[in-house]
Amino acid sequence: MPELPEVETIRRDLERSLSGKIIQKCTVRDRSVLTGIGPSGKPIYSVRQEDFIRQVSNQKIQKFLRRGKYLVVEFSSGAGLVFHLRMTGQLLEEPPQYPERIAFHFTDGNMLYFADRRRFGTVRYSAHWQTLPEILALGPEPLSSEFTSAYLLQKFNRKNAPVHAALLNQSLVAGIGNIYAAEALFLAGIRPQRQAAKVKTLEAEKLCQTVRCVLEESIRHRGYSMRNYVDTLGRKGRSQLFSKVYGKEGLPCPQCQTTLLRQVIGGRSAVYCKICQK
DNA sequence: AATGGCCTGGTG
């Protein structure tokens, strides 16, 4: 559930409260969230927790970064911790409601907890996080100048995939999930099941704009909190109060009052208006 | 490109 705006909200909060601090030690309560890297470049899942603890202990936090849905804690040494919250992962400055997977203890007494009821989320230490395969595989940041309608059109060219699936493809553009794909397509007037290759130039321009718009607006509202997402102090965002179609199947379209439909596309449910989206 | 698995809480 945490997509770009939610991870960005967390990043900004952590940057303000924890940058410059030094990790004294960490407590690993669930080793399965530690991912490693094998000789083939594929992730392995057998990082020794004593290695992880040694690697992060005494590291000073330089800054917090975000790449797509990944949150990166960059140390002064140049090494980094790369978190992916997947669906239910949380980073909290206060003790979580249920047992954390990992707790980081800072020298000044501050804490950072990584909690995840569903154990999909991961954290990985890397001496050079920029070259991790999952980071290299990411497409451009949708809020950067790299993300243009020309880029979208070029990537959509000859793509048979439905445009909703294309927007979820992290190697095409990084950080968009089911919520913002649905919202951006609605505002752009494009049906989610339309073949990406059949998106016209003008529509790509509109879509490029609506993608930026929904992400920026959600960051302003501190993220979408219908289900699991909370910020680092356990507070909900307000983005769900402003969504037009996501989670609104069966309700009237905000523009034309026609009942919103849902279709499963690439295993994900896409909500849309059959009148407003062509 | 579609499907299934990972995992678990919430809902009908």
Place this chain on the structure above:
DNA sequence: CACCAGGCCATT
């Protein structure tokens, strides 16, 4: 009890 949520990866 069955099913849904869904990011991401592996498989078909």
